[in-house]
Amino acid sequence: MRGHREGDTDAALLRAVADGDPSALATLYDRHAGWLFARLSRRCADAEVVREVVQDTKGDAARRAELRERRAARERLASMGADERRTWLSAYFATVGDCHRNGVPAL
Numbered sequence: 001m002r003g004h005r006e007g008d009t010d011a012a013l014l015r016a017v018a019d020g021d022p023s024a025l026a027t028l029y030d031r032h033a034g035w036l037f038a039r040l041s042r043r044c045a046d047a048e049v050v051r052e053v054v055q056d057t058k059g060d061a062a063r064r065a066e067l068r069e070r071r072a073a074r075e076r077l078a079s080m081g082a083d084e085r086r087t088w089l090s091a092y093f094a095t096v097g098d099c100h101r102n103g104v105p106a107l
Contacts, residue, residue, distance in 0.1 A: 017062050018069035029058050 008027065016024030033054055040050045 014061075014065040015069065018065040025058065025062055028061065033058070 008024075010028065010031075013024045013028045017028065036057065037050055037054050040053055041047065044050050044053075
């Protein structure tokens, strides 16, 4: 975990949140809670309800960042697996001369 600067982009902070860095989430919260509170206050007069919604949004942002990173990791792994499968199948079927009479590669 590292300290975050004001110059860190939201995207970089979300990646850090997905990696479990609580200081990144705190930086994001500090950066955006004020305008979110102001915007929600225009729609709801109950300040306590607005505070709870802002807090819930903070937790939701952490969950979504983690899910987004997991999804990206799954996609990378699936792509790597597909590449490996293609390589293996190419090598396997390159032995066409080793086929039985019905054209099925010998195992």
